[in-house]
Amino acid sequence: MATMKKESVKTMETMPNKGAWTAEEDRKLAEVIATHGAKRWRTIASKAALNRCGKSCRLRWLNYLRPNIKRGNISDQEEDLILRLHKLLGNRWSLIAGRLPGRTDNEIKNYWNSHLSKKINKKGKQIEASNRECQKIEKKTVEISLELKEDNKPHNGSEEGSNVNFNIDDLFDFTDEDTLNMEWMSRFLEMDEA
DNA sequence: AACAACCTCAACCGCATCAGA
DNA sequence: GTCTGATGCGGTTGAGGTTGT
Structure with a gap:
């Protein structure tokens, strides 16, 4: 899903990355969390050099990357x-x-x-x-x-x-x-x- | 085939709460 | 006690997919 909201060029340059996460971003984030643990999200965000805020990283981890996530239909x-x-x-x-x-x-x-x-x-x-x-x-x-x-x-x-x-x-x-x-x-x- | 309407769900936003200095 | 940054939570948005006409 190539989710990219309509944003001005200026916003795109100054604001952290937005929209859908790429596989590469997921990999980097998982790597940093594996070594530093799932806390201090701002630090994680900067260590992973993803151009995303800590909040985004936390959400991505909790909702998608975290182990034991059950995918598929709700029984x-x-x-x-x-x-x-x-x-x-x-x-x-x-x-x-x-x-x-x-x-x-x-x-x-x-x-x-x-x-x-x-x-x-x-x-x-x-x-x-x-x-x-x-x-x-x-x-x-x-x-x-x-x-x-x-x-x-x-x-x-x-x-x-x-x-x-x-x-x-x-x-x-x-x-x-x-x-x-x-x-x-x-x-x-x-x-x-x- | 083309378009509209509707649905799904990942991601974002703003606010509240927590924790440490 | 209070200030500040970090984290958590619920509401909302909107891109992409699906279904109906």
């Missing part, structure tokens, strides 16, 4: 984990990445923005629709119960004697998902404490 299992972690942590990409060996925060962020956010929106719309349906049913249930109350009301106006036993729990159909999430979250937090 269903990983996707599920990302979804759960995002639910728990929000856009804390580096924390999420920390729970996915071999994956980088940038990769997860990109995956979220291009795949999962769309999925969530889609699901969100479905949930909205089903919520609307639930509200309709709820409204109807309340109407019916009020009608029944009216019918069973003694003519002296007392509430006693009503046959309507209204159980609030019957209105909600809880799935096991919330319970599972709570259990999973506890396990996750235990991992951090360990």
Whole structure:
């Protein structure tokens, strides 16, 4: 990918190199990191003589050159984990990445923005629709119960004697998902404490 | 075949936080 | 305590690829 942003000649002359990394740059950077370690990025940048800033070198190393980087598609299992972690942590990409060996925060962020956010929106719309349906049913249930109350009301106006036993729990159909999430979250937090 | 619209992902930017002097 | 440089993080951009018309 020959990524070269539109820049004036002056900027090109004075600013550090920008755009896509070449194989040669990667090799030089890896070489310097091998001898000096992955810290003091500004020093690394100058030792590698790449005409790139320390920040760029760090990013390149973390997202591309670092060993044990897992390349390729995100598995269903990983996707599920990302979804759960995002639910728990929000856009804390580096924390999420920390729970996915071999994956980088940038990769997860990109995956979220291009795949999962769309999925969530889609699901969100479905949930909205089903919520609307639930509200309709709820409204109807309340109407019916009020009608029944009216019918069973003694003519002296007392509430006693009503046959309507209204159980609030019957209105909600809880799935096991919330319970599972709570259990999973506890396990996750235990991992951090360990 | 040509063009537009959309998608992906590497790289950049700005800000926040950390660490050492 | 505070100043300064280094590092880390999340948001954004845009080139190149893919798909649709």
